[in-house]
Amino acid sequence: MDLTPIHPKVTPIYQTSVFKFASxxxxxxxxxxxxxxxxxxxxxxxxxxxxxxxxxxxxxxxxxxxxxxxxxxxxxxxxxxxxxxxxxxxxxxxxxxxxxxxxxxxxxxxxxxxxxxxxxxxxxxxxxxxxxxxxxxxxxxxxxxxxxxxxxxxxxxxxxxxxxxxxxxxxxxxxxxxxxxxxxxxxxxxxxxxxxxxxxxxxxxxxxxxxxxxxxxxxxxxxxxxxxxxxxxxxxxxxxxxKTLRLRMRQHSENALVVARFLAKHPAIAQVFYPGLETHPGHELAESQLLNGLYGGMLSLRLADDTMAAAERFIQQSQLFPLAPSLAGVASSCSYPTATSHRGLTEAQRRALGITPGVLRLSVGIEEPAELLADLAQALD
Ligand SMILES: Cc1ncc(COP(=O)(O)O)c(C=O)c1O
CATH class of the missing domain: 3.40.640.10 (Type I PLP-dependent aspartate aminotransferase-like (Major domain))
Incomplete structure (x- = not known):
């Protein structure tokens, strides 16, 4: 089949293991x-x-x-x-x-x-x-x-x-x-x-x-x-x-900053880790080094009730931050480092790294920010 006259705007999927040679x-x-x-x-x-x-x-x-x-x-x-x-x-x-x-x-x-x-x-x-x-x-x-x-x-x-x-x-x-x-x-x-x-x-x-x-x-x-x-x-x-990376990164970052500021003021939260917050120890470095005034969509929080039971309650209550041990999708998610990335460590080793039982990591998606805040408010309340 000769496809020379066809000019697709998007590169087709070349679902082939091998290509033919004329000679x-x-x-x-x-x-x-x-x-x-x-x-x-x-x-x-x-x-x-x-x-x-x-x-x-x-x-x-x-x-x-x-x-x-x-x-x-x-x-x-x-x-x-x-x-x-x-x-x-x-x-x-x-x-x-x-x-x-x-x-x-x-x-x-x-x-x-x-x-x-x-x-x-x-x-x-x-x-x-x-x-x-x-x-x-x-x-x-x-x-x-x-x-x-x-x-x-x-x-x-x-x-x-x-x-x-x-x-x-x-x-x-x-x-x-x-x-x-x-x-x-x-x-x-x-x-x-x-x-x-x-x-x-x-x-x-x-x-x-x-x-x-x-x-x-x-x-x-x-x-x-x-x-x-x-x-x-x-x-x-x-x-x-x-093709949408630039747009997504902007929205992930804007949403994460809104979420981080909201969490930082919430009484159920002891600490928020987000480089876009002025209180983050790496904020100035991030400001000088990260481009476009964006700090990304990843943040972590420590619950005031720093226990696994409180983390489980948050996971059960939140509708928009499902427990999913990956990150960076357009839809928000949450992960629990104690049971995922750092499960191989002892509790003492985790504590030494600052990963206590009430630490959750949020991957903030590109949803309407007000919807994210409403979900977090009801989950934390
Ligand atoms: C920071 C970081 N680097 C690398 C990887 C590995 O990527 P993959 O799971 O696609 O092999 C991950 C996965 O979670 C990650 O979080």
Whole structure:
């Protein structure tokens, strides 16, 4: 079937595992020409939908080296680490790192000879002190989970540069609308596209983009050789999500600020963690570093009755913040770190991190703000 005269406005979903070649000569060009001569061969290596996704994220992040789209955020982390590390290398991370990343690094990659160590984020900036001779990579998040500690990205990037160590930033909570870590001097940016990039809670995906084209090539090689590539339909869904990313991030952020201000005054709330609040310890840093005056849609709260029973009552009463252990969808949700991201820790370890039984994390969606406030008011009352 010849589709040349058809010009769809939206890229179709190339739901095919393989592409046809007209001749052996064309096949040869595919294998030998730079960028395969613009051709596609086998969807484990590349296909138009993931290319469209990566091209757009790279444009938003200012990533000249391109990158790769993977079947989940964590597969993106795997590709990023393997792109620059091998057995015998060491990765340095903040102790506040997302639990899934900790499991991948400390339980799986450690078995392949890549070691990881953790220091509190506040100490991480002294890379010279915490590095080992074999440290190749520092991994950090722009906003920590669940207490929204703000990273000083330019400071960390400078410390890494001075030590000749690469910096990978997880920007899943922020997206390129709120921050562009490559502008600070980071080497790679990683997104769980399951979160804001996709934005509709209907896919799992990852995207990693790099400043350096050579790292970009390694990312693609690893994704091909390990079978990490994101499928066409999910790539297409993520691209559709990107088309409204700017609008969504604005509304998520505006709503979260309204919700945070409301919660901060409510007698049933002991503490609100949101970088957009002037009382947040990282507010000034966030203000100087986050773009467009936006602080994102994630916030956490500590109930005045700091117990699991009170958290359960909130969960039962709220209609618009269902308990769903992910984030960043257009519809609001809530998560309970004690039983999800931090369930592997002892109660004492959680308390040391500030995660007490009355801490809930809200992912504020793009609903009408008055409806969110009304729901929270009735749930808290
Ligand atoms: C901050 C952060 N990074 C990475 C991930 C991993 O992404 P995925 O679940 O798409 O593998 C998550 C998942 O919750 C996350 O919260």
């Amino acid at each position: 052996l000569a064309e096949l040869e060009t595919y294998y030998t020409a730079p960028d395969h001569g613009g051709m596609y061969g086998y969807s484990r290596s590349e296909h138009p939908n993931s290319d469209e996704l990566v091209t757009e994220v790279a444009r938003l992040e200012g990533a000249a080296g391109g990158g790769v789209a993977t079947g989940a955020g964590l597969a993106g982390l795997l590709a990023a680490v393997l792109a620059v590390c091998q057995a015998g290398d060491h990765v340095l991370c903040p102790a506040e790192l997302y639990g899934g990343s900790v499991v991948l690094l400390s339980k799986e990659l450690s078995r392949l000879g890549i070691e990881t160590s953790y220091v509190p984020l506040a100490d991480l900036y002294d890379v010279a002190r915490h590095r080992r001779p074999n440290t190749k990579l520092v991994l950090a998040e722009v906003l920590s989970n669940p207490l929204l500690v703000v990273l000083d990205g330019p400071r960390l990037a400078q410390s890494c540069r001075e030590q000749g160590i690469l910096l990978l930033i997880d920007s899943s909570f922020t997206s390129p609308i709120l921050t562009r870590p490559l502008d600070w001097g980071a080497d790679m940016v990683w997104h769980s596209a399951t979160k804001y990039l996709g934005g509709h809670s209907d896919l799992t995906a990852g995207v990693v983009v790099a400043r350096d084209p050579e790292i970009g090539r390694h990312l693609r090689r690893i994704a091909t050789n390990l079978g990490l590539m994101l499928a066409p339909l999910d790539s297409w869904l993520a691209v559709r999500g990107l």
